């Protein structure tokens with residue numbers, strides 16, 4: 001069955017090959033001196049270098065017979081994610097330089113990736129599709145609500161905004177690859193696998209990132225009830241990132257879901273127009289579509 005993907009006409013997936021803070025240190029508590037805020041973003045970042053390489057590998061496994069438009073988008077997606085991996089690798093190195101020990105967090109990521117890779121390739125693609133939805137809705141919320149990066153170190157905030165912009169830009173690629181790879185499945189079969197994988201991914205995403213953030217808070221001397229209270233309040237109440245993405249997360253289960261049913265390109269143009277000079281793309285590596 002042919003499936004039409006409602007990606008916006010003229011959408012450009014444009015890798016912005018930027019480098020963030022290659023000299024000088026990042027303050028240990030770069031997020032406004034707040035332990036829990038710094039911890040959750042650092043915990044997320046530890047997943048990116050290997051996680052995004054896994055996304056690329058999962059999507060590329062299905063590119064061979066992809067239609068030309070999708071194949072071009074996969075190339076641009078690959079370039080964007082490779083640069084994100086590089087920059088988060090550098091970010092994680094700066095976190096280590098400021099004294100954090102990330103080895104147990106990275107071991108957990110390795111374990112989850114090994115579990116997923118032990119299953120059929122289509123399961124890796126379904127996991128990537130679910131995680132790309134997560135990153136797209138987190139990115140939307142991050143850009144739409146300045147409160148999330150309020151008080152953060154300027155260069156580090158720029159890194160997160162840049163990553164968010166490109167996650168929105170390529171949010172349809174893994175999903176379109178999934179639709180293509182499962183084009184001979186029934187709608188029910190596709191929905192069932194997609195929904196099961198999303199529930200599995202969500203459980204591990206929320207519990208693993210919470211545990212990782214608590215470990216980093218422990219390294220800052222915040223433990224026990226205070227650590228749980230501060231972290232849960234930050235994630236679920238104020239600014240409440242996890243609560244705010246709840247509605248968008250649920251839409252993944254709706255019949256006819258596609259990431260571009262939510263056209264949030266205004267957040268991209270606001271970034272490219274409103275960003276300070278040093279945040280403008282230095283070089284357009286490749287323009288797709």
Ligand SMILES: [Fe+2]
Pocket residue numbers: 052080081084163167
């Ligand atoms: Fe990314």
Ligand SMILES: [Fe+2]
Pocket residue numbers: 055081132135167170
């Ligand atoms: Fe992505």
